[in-house]
Every structure is written in C-alpha cells, then in structure tokens.
Amino acid sequence: MDKTQKPVLIIGGGISGVTTVVEIAEVGKEVILIEKMPYLGGNVVKFNNYFPKLCPPTCGLEINFRRIKQNPKIKYFTSSEVQEISGKKGNFKVKIKTSPQYIKNNCTACGKCAEVCPEERPDNFNYGFTKTKAAYLPHEMAFPFKYQIDDEYCKKESCNKCVEACEYNAIDLSAKEEITELEVSSIVTATGWESYDASKIENLNYSDSKNIITNVEFERFIASNGVNENKLLRLTDNTEPKKVAFVQCAGSRDENHLPYCSAVCCSASLKHALTIQELYPTTEVKIFYIDMRVSGRNEDFLIKVQENKNIELVKGKVGKITEVENNNLILEAEDILSGKKIKYEAEMVVLATGIVPSEIKLNLNTNENQFISDTQIEGIIPVACSKKPMDVSSSVKDATAAAVKAIQ
C-alpha cells in the first residue's frame, strides 16, 4: 500500500459516516470525520428503537464509538462544517470551520457547569420539547462525552459562573471559531437527512395542533431518555392518548411536497404502533396508508402488526385533520378499499413525514430533489441518505460500500 496516501475525509457523523470511518480505519488507513453537531450519531442516536428488532440504536453506536476511541487512525472534528473543497482525487484541499469550543476536551463531564448555569435553552436533541441549561450534556451517551455551551443562550463572561465552578479549567468563554485546512485523498459525503417540514403540509394542521406530532418527534416523545421517559403523553393535557392515528406519506409521494417515497416511514410507523402496544396494550392505533411499503423479510414485521387486534391498517390518504374539543383530532380520509369517506377521531396524530437530504453548502451535483447525485468529480463519493432515502441497514451497507470506493 502507498504510504504517502492522504487520509480519507468523511463529511457527516451519523450512522453512515461513523460506519465508513471505522470500516476504512480497520483496513488500516487514516480517516478524518467531520460532524456539524457536537456529538456523533446523527439522527439515529435520537431514535427510541430500530425496526424490526425494536432494539436501541445506542447499542450498536456504543460498539462503533469504542472502535473510534481505540483506533489511532481516526481523527474527528465535531461542531464542524466543511466550508470549501478544492483539488482533485488523491489531493483534495478542504477547509473546516469549527465553532467556538467553550468547553475544552479536558472536560470530565462532572456536570458542575450545568449545576451552576442560570440560563436555559430549548433542547434540540428533543426537538425543543424540553429544556436544558445553556451548559449541557447533549445526551447520556454523547460521544465525545463532554459538556457543551450553547452560544446563543450563554451570557458568557458577564455571567462566568461555570468558569468559576469548573475545577478542571475546562471552560474558556472567550474561545473563537477555528479554521483547519486538511489535505485528503477522497471525500465521502454522509450528510444524511432531515425530516420534511410538516408545517408545509397545511391541510394536516401540524402547526396549529399540539397533539399532532411528526414521526421523528414521536421517537423523542417515547424514548426512555426523551421528553416523557417511556411514556406517550399529549402535549395539551399530559394524558395518555387512547386513540392514536398515523398518517403515512405525510408530504411524501405528493407532487406538492416530496414526489418520491421516503422508503422508511411505513416501517417506522409499524414500529411506532408496536411500541405503543408494548406500553399501552389497550390503546387503539390506526394507520392510514397508500401502499404499505416494507420489503424483504420485514414482511414478518408487517404480519406481526396485522395480527395485533388493536392496530388497524386503513388504505386511504388523509386529506384533512381538524382539531376539535378536548384537543382531539378529526381525520378525514377516503377508505380506498370500501370507497367510503371516513372520519376518525384520534386523541393524538403522528405524521409519517419523509426524508429530505440535509442542506449542503458545497459545490456538488445534486438531483431535482436535492439529493447528491452519484455522478461527481472522481474521488467524491455520496453515501446513504445523502443520495437517496433508505433505512438504517441499507445505509450501513452503503456506507461500507463507500469505504471500498474511498480507498481505491
């Protein structure tokens, strides 16, 4: 192997990026990972569980973080974004911007800073449904395991309480943004996805009804380290809903929103329905769908749902949701099988919103839906949900595939 070969750069530290990083490093090559959030794990670290095993994502992440910690071939930059790419395969020049690191790496995660911090911020890990101090640990399993300071909410030197409380001199409120320049051989874009903005689907009334949440919010609602610690509660009155409706293709397969199928939302809603049944075996769940798209052996998972007498699958597209008394929600849909218009009153609605590619400010070829195209200049390799919607297992496969392309 060529000893002078430059490291591979992976942009994005979600499950795909993390996978590409460890897979390349374990071949024995140098890799650099850039992640915009202060922690690795991307979207999946916020999930309560995976379909179809209903197992926690942090289980696999723990192993991957261990692989990162012990491998000297891996360097990573969190709270960082790529600003500029130039050059060509074998010799790319990349400019990285790291936002101010008010808490240094010698933080021991003792938590004293958060104890004394007087300011609060909406916790973006929980989509703003909860609050943390402005000095905070992103979540229990955050990697790297250190506290963060929210630039926007921290009063800096005028407060200085955390600096005084920190016994390890780990806080520097005058820290500045840093620019790093790197030379890399190839670049994998694992920039991932975001949930489609549900407020754009006006007929579904997401913005005005607190008891309508999206599927990604549902994950945080129900997670053991989430909004309500393993409970599903309505925002309006903190009660457990007895009737929950899922609206599939909320924005997906819709020319006015996302023309494509987001590939994961059907399985995700089936998973959510089963999770509700596990916690509340008498709660009624209805899933309104156009086509029930699970594939391969996940058919068993669908059958498991179909066999549950409290979950009903209704083939029909929901056209309208209205909030009524008691903050309940009326869904209007057409039951395609019977041809009848149906109305259903639910106590909570979950919109199965789709996947949109995360915005990237780099000069890359994208397709009509802003996914990164397969065709780039040589040496730039898009992976997983940065190029098309796919589930976790497929993303990890694709991330491993990208690893071999990156070392060629």
Add this chain to the structure above:
Amino acid sequence: MDKKVGVYICSGCEIGKNLDIEKLNQIATEQNVTICKNHSSLCSVEGFDLINNDIQQKNLDRIIIAACSPRVKTEVFDFPENVLLERTNIREQVAWCMEPGEEDTQMAAEDYLRMSITKVTNTEIPKPFIAENISSDILVVGGGITGITAAIDGTKAGYKVYIIEKEEKLGGWLNKLHKQIPYAAPYDELINPEIEDKLKELEKLDKVQIHTSTTIKEISGQPGQFDVHLLNGKEEKITVGSIVTATGWQPYNANKLSHLGYGKPNILTNVEFEEFVKNNTNKELPKNILFIQCAGSRDKNHLPYCSSFCCGTSLKQAKYIRDLSPDSNVFIVYKDIRTLGLYEEFYKKVQKDDQIFFTKGEIEKVIPEKNNISVQVKDTLIGDDISLSVDMIVLATGMVPNGTEDLNLSYRLGKGLPELKYNFSDSHFICFPYETRRTGIYTAGCLRAPMDIASSKSDASGAILKAIQTIEATKRGESVHPRSGDKSYPDLFMDRCTDCKRCTEECPFGSYDENEKGTPLPNPNRCRRCGICLGSCPERVINFTDYSINSISAMIKSVEVPDEFEEKPRILVFVCENDAYPAIDMAGQKGLKYSPYVRVISVRCLGSINKVWISDALSKGFDGILQIGCKPGDDYQCHFIHGSELTETRGENIQETLETMMLEPERIKTEFVEITDFEKIPQIINDYVEEIELIGSNPFKEL
C-alpha cells in the same frame, strides 16, 4: 513482585469527596505495588505526565488508574504499547452511585482496587498470533452482477481477486434481461442491461482471475489462509485470504402456482416473460396482458416474505408491452405497489400511461378459455369484484436464495454459513449488516435478502471491503468486529483436554475444527475473542493472555468478604461489556443509587463465564451471583449470537453445582437488559440484594 505496578488514584469528579483516598493508598501499599500516587485530575495534561514520567523513570509495566470508567477518556490515557493499562471504575460505579462517605461505599472502592491489582498481576499484554504466508487474495463465488461488482471493487482497491462461476459465462440473471429500470431522472426510458459494460470493465483489470464452469470441492483453513479446491474438469488449489459469496437466487418454483394458472398456455413467470421479450424483440406481443403481483410471495403457503424486485420488474415489463404497441392494454393486480425511495418516480411515470390499469385485489380464479384467459379479481379498490379477459398472464414470482452449501467448507459446524429465517444468509444485526458467523467469509446480494440490482451492487462493494479488512486485520494479528483490534487469542492447554467437544460446538463462529477423536483444532484467525469457548470448557483448558480463568478467579478471591455477623452481604455481578456495563455506567452518571454490596466484573460476553468462577465466588463467601447481559431470543441483541442464551442451557449444570454445595438456586440469577435500561439498573441490583438478604448468608463464608 516482579511486575512493576503503578497505581494512580484520582480525587477529581467527587471521588476525593466521597471516598477516603488515603485508605485506598493503604490498600495499594499493602499489595506491594511499585508506586502509588494521587492526583486531583489524572486526565489532565499534568495527570498524564505524572504517570508517563513514572513509566519512563521507574520502568513501570502495569498501570492502574482508579478514576472514571474505561469508556471515557480512552484517548487521553495513551501509554506505550508495552504497558498494560487497567482502569478501576470508582467514579461511575462507586463514587457516583453509592452513598458518599459511607463505610460500605469505601469498602466497594477498596475491593475494586484489590481486584484491579490482582488482575494486572495475573495478566499479560497479548502478543498477536500472526500466521506466516498470509494471502492477500480474495475469492468471489458467483459471477452475477453482485460477484462482478465485488471483484471489480476489490481489484481496484489493489487486491487480486479470483471470481468463480459454475456456468459457462459470467453475468448471471443480467444476461437474460431485455432492459433495466433507469437509475436516475427523468425515468422515461428503460436502459440497456449494464452487464456488458461491467464485463468489459472486469476483463480490463489484470488482477482478476476468472474461472467459469467451476465449482468448489472444498474450502479449508482460516482467514489469511483459506485453501480452496476448485473443480473444473480437473482439480486446482488456490489460497486466498478471504471470501465473498454471491451465488444469488432462483425464481420461486411456479409449478406450485397452478391456482394462478401456471402450466397453462400463455401464462408465464416474470423471468420467462423477460426471456420471451429479449428473444423476440421484433415480434408482436399479445394485446391484453395481466400482471399478477406477489405470485407466490407474501403468501404463507408459498414465500411469506416480499421479494422486493417484482413490483419494479412488472412496471418495467408493462412498459415493454406499451412501448411495442400503442393499442395494448396492461392490467396490474397488486397487494401494495412497493417502489421504495426514488423508484416511486419511475412508478409515477408508468402510472401516467392511461392504458396501464392498476388495481389492488386478490385473484379469485384464473380460467383458461379457448381464445383468452378469464380472471376474476375480488376485493378491488373499486369495491366490486371484477372480471378480466386477457391474452396473457405474467406471474410476478419471487426469489429464493441459492444458499451457501456450495462453499463446501470443511468446518465442523457445516458446509455453508448459518442461515436466518427463510434460508437467507443475512446478518441478524441492523447496525452491522456484514456481521458473519464464519469469519472472513461474507455473503452479498440476493443470498442475504431479496434485493434489486442497485442494492446488490452496493451490497457487493460493502462485502468486498469487509473481505479486504479481514485480510488486513489478520496480517496485524487482530480480531475483526465487534472486538476489532483485539490482539488476544485463545491459548489451549491440551494436556488437560478431555475431547468433550463443548468448545467446538458452542463457538458461534466455527473457530474450532475437530480431529476424529473430537479433539479441538483451533483456528485463531477465525476467532472473534468472545471467550465463549473459555466459558464452555469444564477443564479450564482455554485462556486468553488478558482474559483467563485464573485472572478472573484471582479477582474474585481478592475481594474481602465480611463474615456473617457483619451483615454485609456480597453479590458478585458479572456484566457483559457490550450493553450491561455501559448501562451501569449511565446509571452512575445519572446519579442513580444502588446497593454498595455489589462487586462488578466486566466480561466479554455472558457466554464467557466459566462455571469455576461461580464456584470460586460461592466458596469465597459471596452470597449471590447476578449475571447481566444482552437480550437472547428471536430478536437477540447478544453481540456474539448465542452467548446470553448459553447462560440458560448452562444454567442447569450450574444449578447442579449449587445443589452439591447445598445452596439455594436463587444464589445465581440472570437478567437481560438493553443498553438504554440504565433507569432499571438500581432496581435490578437492589431487588436481588434484597432477595439474597431474605435467603440469608452463604454458609461457606466462615470456611
């Protein structure tokens, strides 16, 4: 002692406040360590320098850092390779989870320090097993699109690849395709099969060796050294470092679909229709054609799973018909149209054609008549049952994996790879789709799961990466996932072996072969370092240099068990390092409190717990033993497949031990947790302590 042990106790992060550090120093001194120092923050630059200087000046070869969990600050404590590092977790698992300043909390910290000192003095730094003549070549079995893609990517990454195919030529099913679904917008036109371009690309690569009309007589050996006996008229032996198998799929046997009319004229499968169109490109097709989706798929009497490719294929074939003749009509009867992801856009384009009629429905009857076929469909979208009269029916039949028996592995555990449900040789792990139970042998493509061409190609590239990785790890003498980088390997003291075959049967990865007598023949490069063989061995024959029967036994014996009258029970808790240990850590981080009577020992897997540790603990006077590991069962989360499950099968054996010791069965208990179950940890521990307190003291305490 001849080993030079340095003990460093941190007083930061409340440790110094909650524990008596001076007393901990005394424990270290009593154990005759070379040096014992304290620092207010060992993870700081000064803390690291303090230790590192001592290593240089005093030639320390073993360092104990009594501070935070080994899961954190891993990168900070980066000492020279010849120094054995032990992290004593007195932060998350003592100072943060037990009552500060109490005698019992202090006793826990002191025991943990004793255990660590005992551990390092009974442990060596592993020297890797590096075999000679490691091959960097890769064998790809199967010359379809998956195998070809794997071979191209492996070669481009610099490795020599042998690709073998049992048919006369490469290409597999793609040779039979007329057209393919487009990969990108605008999705208007079908594309020509990509196989010719792929074959041209492959043939240009000089590090590829193609063997067609070739099968495998036998594969023996281990990663880095697989001997492959090929058959092609004559026998030929090649040696490879790793293997990707991509032997693909067969269409479901349509003869079983007589209820859909198969066997009657003008009723074809999708594969037959494809060939028909390819071979009759200019010939006219019948005017009215019906596609029956899920013919034999998603059907408990046939294939219960979804075959994933058939919806797309029928849409494509519908387009063949419509592109050929403007007055043709196509009917598609489906359960769900499953064009996931961007294929939706192709579906939409096809839907725009008014002469392609889609309806959800169930086929009630297929009646071949003189000039046509009449079909009755029920449960349609329009609500009523409908009748159709068509000239031809295409059954969208599904795929059946070809299996892996053709590898003809000479392994004790069988010729092929273990299969999941429905005979797919897939990984059970969502996060680790390339997890394999035969180290160095990876499956790719439709052998693993039903998938389309694009997924097969991506899967092939991933699989070849894993094959490359195995070769490189083997060269370094390291394990592959999940204990990546582990240089230890099982060392067998054969003099004591009784040929009981437990290790050869229980190793999840088939590491052990056997001779005729049943004596285990280890293959260290197949080993994944889970320690299940160590746990299985009744004669304590199997050990790792850094994880051995003796080292853990000695740790157990180093705990100071108070006598019965002190009324301080002791519970030994074996926790799996993968999920249970982090969960316990997080309980500590959250400040959740639990009984200070527990002593936690981290194990590689619950399956690695040897019975002798249990009898040692009971003889020592531990009142109870709690094992906490990953969930077993159909949706198991055990990272070593059946390690957790083995606690159940081995449980009976252990109960016999309890019986012979005249002890209550409750003195051993197993709990399964998920990594996120940290909130439940205090209850699991406290409930068990309470249960044991009710049973009373272990009578062996006084002995």
